[in-house]
Amino acid sequence: MTEIFDRFGKPLGGIFLGLALLWLAGMVLVPGVFMINASLRPHLPPPLRGGELDVYVLDNFAYLINHVNHGRIFFKTVWSSALVTLVTLLLCYPIAFWLAKVARRWQVAVMLVLLLIPYLMNEVLRGLAWYIILAFSGPLNAILIGLGLMDEPVRWYGDGGVVAGMAYAYLLFMLFPIYNAISTLDRAQIDAARDLGASAWRIHRRVVLPHAKVGIATGCVFVFMMAAGSYVAPALLGAPGSRWFTQIVYEWFFEIGNWNRGAAYGVALMAMCLAVVLGLLALFRVNLASAVK
Amino acid sequence: MRFGATQAVKSLSLDVRQGEFFSILGPSGCGKTTLLRLISGFLQPTAGQVLINGKDMVGVPSNMRATAMIFQSLALFPFMRVWENIAFGLEARGVGTAERRREAERLLELIALPGYGNRMPGELSGGQRQRVAIARALAIQPQVLLLDEPLSALDLKLRQHMRAELRDLQKRTGVTFIYITHDQSEALAMSDQVAVMNGGELQQIGTPQELYSHPKTAFVAEFVGENNALTGTVTEVSGGTAVLEGPQGRFSGRAGAGLNPGAKARLYVRPEALSPSSETGENRLKLAIERFDFEGAFATAYALLQGTGSPQRMFMTISQQGLSDAPAIGAPFTAGFSAEDAIVLSDD
Numbered sequence: 001m002t003e004i005f006d007r008f009g010k011p012l013g014g015i016f017l018g019l020a021l022l023w024l025a026g027m028v029l030v031p032g033v034f035m036i037n038a039s040l041r042p043h044l045p046p047p048l049r050g051g052e053l054d055v056y057v058l059d060n061f062a063y064l065i066n067h068v069n070h071g072r073i074f075f076k077t078v079w080s081s082a083l084v085t086l087v088t089l090l091l092c093y094p095i096a097f098w099l100a101k102v103a104r105r106w107q108v109a110v111m112l113v114l115l116l117i118p119y120l121m122n123e124v125l126r127g128l129a130w131y132i133i134l135a136f137s138g139p140l141n142a143i144l145i146g147l148g149l150m151d152e153p154v155r156w157y158g159d160g161g162v163v164a165g166m167a168y169a170y171l172l173f174m175l176f177p178i179y180n181a182i183s184t185l186d187r188a189q190i191d192a193a194r195d196l197g198a199s200a201w202r203i204h205r206r207v208v209l210p211h212a213k214v215g216i217a218t219g220c221v222f223v224f225m226m227a228a229g230s231y232v233a234p235a236l237l238g239a240p241g242s243r244w245f246t247q248i249v250y251e252w253f254f255e256i257g258n259w260n261r262g263a264a265y266g267v268a269l270m271a272m273c274l275a276v277v278l279g280l281l282a283l284f285r286v287n288l289a290s291a292v293k
Numbered sequence: 294m295r296f297g298a299t300q301a302v303k304s305l306s307l308d309v310r311q312g313e314f315f316s317i318l319g320p321s322g323c324g325k326t327t328l329l330r331l332i333s334g335f336l337q338p339t340a341g342q343v344l345i346n347g348k349d350m351v352g353v354p355s356n357m358r359a360t361a362m363i364f365q366s367l368a369l370f371p372f373m374r375v376w377e378n379i380a381f382g383l384e385a386r387g388v389g390t391a392e393r394r395r396e397a398e399r400l401l402e403l404i405a406l407p408g409y410g411n412r413m414p415g416e417l418s419g420g421q422r423q424r425v426a427i428a429r430a431l432a433i434q435p436q437v438l439l440l441d442e443p444l445s446a447l448d449l450k451l452r453q454h455m456r457a458e459l460r461d462l463q464k465r466t467g468v469t470f471i472y473i474t475h476d477q478s479e480a481l482a483m484s485d486q487v488a489v490m491n492g493g494e495l496q497q498i499g500t501p502q503e504l505y506s507h508p509k510t511a512f513v514a515e516f517v518g519e520n521n522a523l524t525g526t527v528t529e530v531s532g533g534t535a536v537l538e539g540p541q542g543r544f545s546g547r548a549g550a551g552l553n554p555g556a557k558a559r560l561y562v563r564p565e566a567l568s569p570s571s572e573t574g575e576n577r578l579k580l581a582i583e584r585f586d587f588e589g590a591f592a593t594a595y596a597l598l599q600g601t602g603s604p605q606r607m608f609m610t611i612s613q614q615g616l617s618d619a620p621a622i623g624a625p626f627t628a629g630f631s632a633e634d635a636i637v638l639s640d641d
Contacts, residue, residue, distance in 0.1 A: 189370060198384075206370065206373070
């Protein structure tokens with residue numbers, strides 16, 4: 001904090017700080033307070049609002065817990081987001097290591113361009129690409145049957161399709177933090193470990209992974225938060241049985257029109273995500289500040 | 294050894310005896326690090342052999358060789374404790390925790406850091422990190438320790454201290470050290486044998502004394518220690534003595550290999566072999582002192598060679614005792630050296 005004042009002087013530093021606080025207040029604090037406030041009030045027709053029935057209750061949360069399906073979908077969303085995170089991590093770590101320590105300069109350039117091109121399209125179009133690939137009479141089934149790996153086409157839409165589509169959509173948010181972290185690893189560390197007789201597995205476990213830990217944690221936080229809050233991929237690639245919790249939140253707000261219950265659902269998801277993220281950071285022994293760096 | 298179109302290390306052959314402190318000395322870019330990486334197995338030679346204990350190592354990866362490398366950056370693992378660092382090679386060999394711990398303690402004793410096992414590398418000083426890196430390499434009981442300028446990151450005082458310590462560790466463990474450096478004083482101070490390299494070629498192998506008093510090439514004469522050079526043409530070679538005639542006069546000195554009359558050559562004379570009051574021999578120079586650099590036990594006098602077209606600077610060492618009799622600054626005087634102390638080497 002004092003560093004800001006030292007560097008920019010009191011007036012300019014104060015303006016920066018004020019803008020940051022304004023941003024936090026406008027984008028996080030006010031909507032957050034509004035949401036929590038709404039989630040704790042009953043849904044009433046306009047004439048009764050502010051009346052004696054308009055008191056703080058936990059009915060909206062109780063509804064979520066007692067609902068036959070919603071609780072299950074809530075946990076499935078969290079669990080599937082964790083799965084998406086794990087899949088992107090397993091995909092990205094080898095690519096990131098290759099980019100940072102193995103590939104030649106031109107290979108890095110080509111690879112980065114190839115990885116970035118899909119991100120020039122928006123998320124809906126990227127989801128649509130998977131919608132086409134995974135279609136019942138689409139290319140994936142055709143190829144798998146053509147190769148003789150399957151006899152019957154498979155219905156990919158559903159949980160599997162959603163995880164695949166999301167893993168693809170959020171790949172770069174995992175890749176870049178890990179790539180950045182591994183790039184800063186001294187090449188001699190790997191050479192030294194190898195010279196001392198360590199296997200590739202041990203070199204990664206004992207030397208590369210500890211160094212890349214902060215990058216991995218950052219990537220996991222990004223991907224998990226985005227997956228849990230995703231709406232497009234489940235809407236496009238899901239099946240009736242694989243609804244995402246965000247879809248239910250959307251229904252409460254805009255289809256049923258019960259903002260209070262929608263707010264409660266949203267707050268519950270937010271709380272769960274925060275808990276998972278903080279748990280994840282504690283597990284990695286990384287603090288929030290260094291993870292965001 | 295080639296990298297694309299560049300030949301980093303040209304054809305060379307050298308023998309290192311067991312238990313020797315062997316240095317490879319050369320300016321940066323001379324191929325010494327490439328040579329070390331060839332010995333360690335990080336690089337495979339385009340042509341030729343690397344023999345360790347008489348066995349051909351070409352194609353054998355670094356971890357299967359009886360060598361261990363100390364990196365310029367030391368490359369200690371920052372997320373492991375000191376003892377885990379030291380025992381990492383044993384861990385990779387599947388040695389159990391208790392024994393690893395014991396071995397790490399033994400090596401910490403050896404490097405005079407007992408009780409430091411539970412610290413993190415970041416908590417150690419530069420010299421201590423240096424020693425831990427050596428202990429980590431010694432833990433896998435290598436026959437050859439390869440050191441890639443490990444002292445270059447340290448400040449002067451610590452560097453000098455670590456020289457003695459490295460030398461001492463080498464003698465106590467009996468492990469062959471192959472030490473890469475661009476610092477000639479480091480190589481001279483520590484080594485049993487030194488190989489001087491330049492431009493990917495081996496210039497000379499010898500003890501520090503041999504390199505200093507009997508350089509075989511002009512490069513070695515100029516790179517190892519301080520030297521005065523006088524250029525000219527060889528006019529006669531007989532009985533191990535060569536006569537050189539040049540713009541500065543006619544001088545004689547010991548003849549280097551491959552000298553023929555008519556060849557361009559350089560005569561080298563060490564600053565301590567030049568003396569102001571010399572009456573003997575035909576090797577005489579007219580000098581005038583520009584300044585003295587006082588260095589404690591002795592002083593270095595920088596003098597300009599008089600009576601020649603292009604001014605040439607010579608320097609000579611004057612002992613503490615001789616300083617009172619030394620010529621005054623600016624006053625011309627005659628200096629001489631004996632032919633025994635000078636060497637004539639072909640200039641290429």
